[in-house]
Amino acid sequence: MPPITLIIAGAGNRGMEAYAPYAIAFPDKAKVVGVAEPRDVLRQRAQEKYGIADNRCYKDWREVAAQPKFADAVLVCTQDQMHAEPAIAFMNMGYHVLLEKPMAVNEADCRAIAAAAKRNKVLLAVCHVLRYTQYTRLLVSLLKQGVVGDIVSVRHLEPVCWWHQAHSFVRGNWRNSKLSSFMLMAKSCHDMDLLRYIIDKRCLRVASFGSLKHFRRECAPAGASDRCVTCPTAVEKECPYSALKLYPHGNPKHWPISVITTDHTPEGVMKALEEGPYGRCVYACDNDVVDNQVVAFEFEGGVSASFTMAAFTRSRGRETHIMGTRGELVGDSRHIKVFDFLTKQETVHDSHKESDGSILSGHGGGDGGVIEAFINAIATGDTSAITTGPDISLESHLIAFAAERARINGTVEEVKL
Ligand SMILES: NC(=O)c1ccc[n+]([C@@H]2O[C@H](COP(=O)([O-])OP(=O)(O)OC[C@H]3O[C@@H](n4cnc5c(N)ncnc54)[C@H](O)[C@@H]3O)[C@@H](O)[C@H]2O)c1
Numbered sequence: 001m002p003p004i005t006l007i008i009a010g011a012g013n014r015g016m017e018a019y020a021p022y023a024i025a026f027p028d029k030a031k032v033v034g035v036a037e038p039r040d041v042l043r044q045r046a047q048e049k050y051g052i053a054d055n056r057c058y059k060d061w062r063e064v065a066a067q068p069k070f071a072d073a074v075l076v077c078t079q080d081q082m083h084a085e086p087a088i089a090f091m092n093m094g095y096h097v098l099l100e101k102p103m104a105v106n107e108a109d110c111r112a113i114a115a116a117a118k119r120n121k122v123l124l125a126v127c128h129v130l131r132y133t134q135y136t137r138l139l140v141s142l143l144k145q146g147v148v149g150d151i152v153s154v155r156h157l158e159p160v161c162w163w164h165q166a167h168s169f170v171r172g173n174w175r176n177s178k179l180s181s182f183m184l185m186a187k188s189c190h191d192m193d194l195l196r197y198i199i200d201k202r203c204l205r206v207a208s209f210g211s212l213k214h215f216r217r218e219c220a221p222a223g224a225s226d227r228c229v230t231c232p233t234a235v236e237k238e239c240p241y242s243a244l245k246l247y248p249h250g251n252p253k254h255w256p257i258s259v260i261t262t263d264h265t266p267e268g269v270m271k272a273l274e275e276g277p278y279g280r281c282v283y284a285c286d287n288d289v290v291d292n293q294v295v296a297f298e299f300e301g302g303v304s305a306s307f308t309m310a311a312f313t314r315s316r317g318r319e320t321h322i323m324g325t326r327g328e329l330v331g332d333s334r335h336i337k338v339f340d341f342l343t344k345q346e347t348v349h350d351s352h353k354e355s356d357g358s359i360l361s362g363h364g365g366g367d368g369g370v371i372e373a374f375i376n377a378i379a380t381g382d383t384s385a386i387t388t389g390p391d392i393s394l395e396s397h398l399i400a401f402a403a404e405r406a407r408i409n410g411t412v413e414e415v416k417l
Contacts, residue, residue, distance in 0.1 A: 006020070006031065006071060006073050007095075008032060008074075009078060010036070010079070011036075011045070014100055014127075016045070016046060018129075018371075020032055020075065029376075031050075034052060036063060041262040061078065061086045061090075073123075073378060074096075076098065078100075083104050083109075084103075084112065096123040098125050103126055110398070123383060123386065129363040130193070133355060133364040133369060136194070140198065143198065147340070149326030153323045154322050154323070158308070159317075161311070162311060163246050164256075164315065169289050170285050170287045172277065185397070192295075201299045208296070208407035209293070212289065217283055229244065247260060252269055292309065294307065317333020335349065
């Protein structure tokens with residue numbers, strides 16, 4: 001069977017680093033035959049890396065959509081507010097679509113995407129990558145075996161990490177809800193989805209609180225300047241969020257440094273800090289997304305859950321605590337401890353895959369897992385490995401929209417399908 005052919009729409013970090021590399025690792029299974037990317041350096045990088053023909057390199061996904069269909073599938077990896085249009089256009093043309101989360105930034109567009117997938121009978125895999133990790137597979141299989149009996153309550157933590165928050169949600173692309181989406185959608189739609197997956201019941205109602213507590217102008221230390229490179233040494237030295245501590249020392253080809261500039265020399269990195277958004281003081285940005293949020297959930301059948309997202313943690317994986325009628329389970333994104341009420345014994349399961357929950361670990365193998373499931377499903381027609389299809393992904397997104405309404409309005413919101 002010839003390899004499944006792919007087009008990258010948006011050859012930025014995710015398109016180039018998370019999904020397309022599958023075609024290099026498994027050339028007999030997948031081949032990249034087209035790219036749409038407005039930034040010349042990135043488009044050329046993609047062309048060279050994947051050997052794409054000149055006439056299949058485009059500056060805009062719309063140029064691809066204007067051509068007759070020339071591949072099996074499109075990887076839609078553009079920014080949050082640019083998902084709905086290309087996803088729907090490509091599905092209407094009969095392409096299968098791997099769609100980065102969030103599906104879209106409003107309910108109507110999410111519903112339209114799910115409808116387009118079903119109407120056109122194409123595959124849609126939303127990149128809720130956490131479902132595809134070895135850890136989550138182990139966790140779900142243990143729950144299915146009944147190790148805790150019936151789930152009664154779940155407590156889930158997303159420790160975003162202080163520098164990740166500063167990079168992505170204060171200085172970076174997801175800092176402002178008007179430019180991308182709200183925090184619960186931009187970052188924690190994975191967690192809404194994971195809770196839905198673990199509990200395996202409909203979520204009925206949500207309440208939520210959260211704020212932008214710290215990354216505000218009034219929290220700046222006295223004497224701080226608007227850029228780290230010009231900040232007085234005495235102030236910069238004491239600041240854990242300083243761009244001078246985060247960027248100049250790591251490998252410039254690796255995230256997060258790789259995304260602050262396309263010039264990966266030390267000079268290029270310093271220039272980005274002098275002139276670009278990632279050199280700004282964290283207390284002097286145009287950010288508005290929250291740095292802490294809690295959500296309380298009521299699921300069908302009297303199951304409750306709580307979720308906490310906080311910026312102010314060290315780097316580590318998500319933590320989940322599941323309380324059931326016959327036992328208690330605690331997971332840390334690698335190990336799963338199960339305590340059995342009957343035997344009073346604790347068993348520790350190891351998924352053998354470390355995850356800090358971020359791009360650095362490929363989301364604990366989830367990035368590779370979703371593209372593998374997607375390619376296999378197209379190749380074989382067996383879609384059972386795609387656990388993030390249109391309806392269930394829409395449901396997870398509807399939970400996030402309802403929770404954000406609850407936070408803003410101080411209400412308890414129903415999750416209406
Ligand atoms: N699944 C996950 O865990 C995960 C993790 C990080 C990011 N994301 C999501 O992935 C998406 C992409 O994030 P990223 O970090 O790769 O962003 P990015 O900015 O690095 O990449 C997006 C690319 O789209 C390109 N683009 C803009 N307009 C275009 C057009 N008209 N046609 C084609 N390409 C166009 C941009 O030039 C850019 O290179 C975002 O929606 C983000 O929220 C998901």
